[in-house]
Amino acid sequence: MAVAVSRAVLLAAVASLACLAFAEPPPSERSALLAFLTATPHERRLGWNTSTPACSWVGVTCDAAQSTVVQLRLPGVGLVGAIPPATISRLPNLQVLSLRSNRIIGGIPDDLLQLSSLRAIFLQNNMISGAIPSGVGKLAALERLVLSHNNLSGPIPFALNSLASLRSLRLEGNRLSGKIPSITNPELKDFNVSVNSLNGSIPQALARFPADSFAGNLQLCGKPLPACSPFFPSPSPAPGMSPSDEPGAVSNKKRKLSGAAIAGIVVGAVVVVLLLLAAIVLCARSRRRSGPREGPKATSAAAVGQTRGVAPPASGDVTGMTSSSKDDMGGGTSGSAAAAAVAAGAGTGEASRLVFLGKGAGYSFDMEALGRVEHRNLLPVRAYYFSKDEKLLVYDYLPNGSLSAMLHGSRGSGRTPMDWDARMLSALSASRGLAHLHSAHNLAHGNVKSSNVLLRPDYDAAALSDFCLHPIFAPSSTRAGAGGYRAPEVVDTRRPTFKADVYSLGVLLLELLTGKSPTHASLEGDGTLDLPRWVQSVVREEWTAEVFDVELVRLGASAEEEMVALLQVAMACVATVPDARPDAPDVVRMIEEIGGGHGQTTTEESARGTPEEERSRGTPPAAPTP
Structure with a gap:
């Protein structure tokens, strides 16, 4: 009897498992x-x-x-x-x-x-x-x-x-x-x-x-x-x-003004108008005595301020002034990681002047949006110099040089290459600086490239420079932005968009991953290397062997998963259709989610501890399913 019961129980269990196996x-x-x-x-x-x-x-x-x-x-x-x-x-x-x-x-x-x-x-x-x-x-x-x-x-x-x-x-x-x-x-x-x-x-x-x-x-x-x-x-x-x-609602009674208060307001307004008229008359008389020399000088200062797109400084001293980004103006050698930018400006006959910017500078002018730009990953402008012969922007001098020089300079036996952690932190710094320009100030950078990412001893504090200078450049295919970084839809380089900035950032991320500069000549000798298209072609064939920088392989980089994930972010940034590209703040979040050691996960799920939603890990690119 016991054997029969055991068999019945076993049969029931098998039947239920079979039902579950075929449940759908x-x-x-x-x-x-x-x-x-x-x-x-x-x-x-x-x-x-x-x-x-x-x-x-x-x-x-x-x-x-x-x-x-x-x-x-x-x-x-x-x-x-x-x-x-x-x-x-x-x-x-x-x-x-x-x-x-x-x-x-x-x-x-x-x-x-x-x-x-x-x-x-x-x-x-x-x-x-x-x-x-x-x-x-x-x-x-x-x-x-x-x-x-x-x-x-x-x-x-x-x-x-x-x-x-x-x-x-x-x-x-x-x-x-x-x-x-x-x-x-x-x-x-x-x-x-x-x-x-x-x-x-x-x-x-x-x-x-x-x-x-x-x-x-x-x-x-x-x-x-x-x-x-x-x-x-x-x-x-x-x-x-x-x-x-609503709590705190004010009754109409309390909002009514008494007759005496109304009379006082009217009298005060009349007095203010009379004072303004007197001030205008006095200004007109003093102008006739002093002549027209002061007018152009004041006007030129405001005009330069509006044209430059300069930003206030962070804390620190002005430690140097050199010229950089001369290649952006059609001549000269590209400077190191920009301590100062020389820019051509309009106007003749104005007196020379050095104008300091930022907090405590003691000089104000109408350029309010750009004047509020301040972020650890953006290089602040300390001052500008305006004269008939020269127009200069003065920055802090950063002796560590640029990301471009660190990646591509003298790849010989005595050189210490950038490891993966340094590259990830540089990518985060550039992305955070760009995201701050876009989201906090509604400004386009206009010239994102590795030579404009300046390094500090802490790679997490790398700074984007030369931002918002595009209004003073004439449209030209010789600009560095066209040498591999410029988005395909950009025709007039004086009118960059947020999506064009994201494209340039994507090229910079590919540069960090591949070790190849998009401004270098291609192997076929037909102009600069189209880095995004080259990566796409390699990924279709054998992505593991060819895409990533050989120096990372020699260093024994063990972060293949993070490298592939960053590659996916970069390819999203360089999408041909602008609307398919993520926004700069989204790029920051995606990079922060890639490696726990490089940035913190900010998604709501990770805060709640759900492992499935903790982060979006990358996988090797594959052909899309039907």
């Missing part, structure tokens, strides 16, 4: 996954084989019974284009969707918001545009919504306040505008809307979060940021709340 999601879910993959170009081979169960496919996770898809995680696999409609939305039991660190464009599909079981959405580090749809408020089970570092615009929808389970909301690094809605959800523990275009005062319900959660929004105020002025707009009320219900 419904055909509709399998076809939805295949439709999504077919309609979305991707760079990595995923191996979704129709002859194998869908639950075993890369990035696909099913429930315990293997009967339905509950997670779709495809971070950093090179997805390009918009999320096709009527694909992912056909997975009714999907709980986690992660498509982060790809090149997804377009808006968030409305049908995606019909998945009522969704608990987590990770779409950060893409190029998603448009507004955040208000339909997100229908996702009642949603706990984590991460849309950071995209191109989203418009207001933050009030509908987010209805998500009772929401614990994490990350919207930083977008182009969102308007006021922050008062999200009163007590479960919200992780909140960030920094680096957007939001305005108004911070709602009291969100004031418990640190200042970093709101930084980079120039028109935001209120706790934890500096206090608002009395006339600053109040925050947007929560849904169902009238403006009069």
